[in-house]
Amino acid sequence: MPAHKSDHQIIQGVTEWRYDVDQSNVCSFIISTLLNSKRLFESLQNQYSFCFINFHQPFSGLGVIRSPACKKVGKIYTCHSLSFEEYQSRNPRPKSITRRIIYFLNIQARRFIERKVVGESDRIVVLSRFTRERLQRVYKIPAEKITIIPGGVDLERFYPASDRTKIRQRLNVPQKKMIIFTVRNLVARMGLKNLIYAVGDVVKTAPDIYLVLGGEGPLKNDLISLAQELGIQDHVKFVGFVPEVELPDYYRMADIFVLPTMELEGFGLVTLEALASGVPVLGTPVGGTAEILGRFDCKYLFKDTRPESMASLMIETCRQFQNNPRLRQDVSFQCRLFAEKNYSWDKNIDLLEELFES
Secondary structure (H helix, E strand, O other): OOOOOOOEEEEOOEEEEOOOOOOOOHHHHHHHHHHHHHHHHHHHHOOOOOOEEEEOOHHHHHHHHOOHHHOOOEEEEEEOOOHHHHHHHHOOOOOOHHHHHHHHHHHHHHHHHHHHHHHHOOEEEEOOHHHHHHHHHHHOOOHHHEEEOOOOEOOOOOOOOOOHHHHHHHHOOOOOOEEEEEEOOOOHHHOHHHHHHHHHHHHHHOOOEEEEEEOOOOOHHHHHHHHHHOOOHHHEEEEEOOOOOOHHHHHHOOOEEEEOOOOOOOOOHHHHHHHHOOOOEEEOOOOHHHHHHHHHOHHHEOOOOOHHHHHHHHHHHHHHHHHOHHHHHHHHHHHHHHHHHHOEHHHHHHHHHHHHHO
């Protein structure tokens, strides 16, 4: 990456080696990734005898798999999402024929590369049933080859607030409002336009609702304009990119966290971070969110992704918490307990080590 000052770095005791990529265009990116990841692996293989490799994305994975030195090394692929689906979601279909052809070829190339890597891997790890089913449907991967190991959350970093007043003062968030928080990449699949529309409906009957929206992305100006168009600019605060060091306090200052995803929510670590912070989560029944909240309490799932459905449950939940502060405290305790019991990194690592040892 442009910000990297060297080709390797020790981060919290783990050595990260890096290879150059040419990001001039899609072809140069893929070709440089395949060549340079292969070259880097071979230089490392001469120094270390790897028992297995755990891939986390298909491009560097294919580069390594192409190396003869990789033939006798065990291969595990962790699939966070399907590469070509992520590309389609992030990039709208072009209007011109030429660009549409390039767009189509890009999708097919990503699909071919990912199919090759998952096919060559000995085992595949996914974070949710949703991703497992996508792999089985798209690439015909046998079920016995796939292991579900959910993501984890840092329970020491994300924990409930002892005093939300001070945190709200520091973050310049209204003290007496019912704060709804979300943090997302500002792209279409995240459903943030629907959330803005929902807040527009909510404030008609619950004017003390205040949405804090964190994140950057191409939709930022559209979302700001939409809030102004709906006349709710005084009920929405766009805080932009939230630095990692600030993120725990943003969760802690909130009454409710909302995840309005439209599609491809492979898991949703933000859901776990909010729950670990003692913040109830309302989410659309999409992908991994349905699995996490369905396991916690189905009543916190929206019926669907429509703004009307979001607004209805947001109003109901806010009223319950406002009318019964003790209920909010009890739910907060249950959120934290649920995260500790089911999604600690210790639990995640134990499952991963069992797979590695096998």
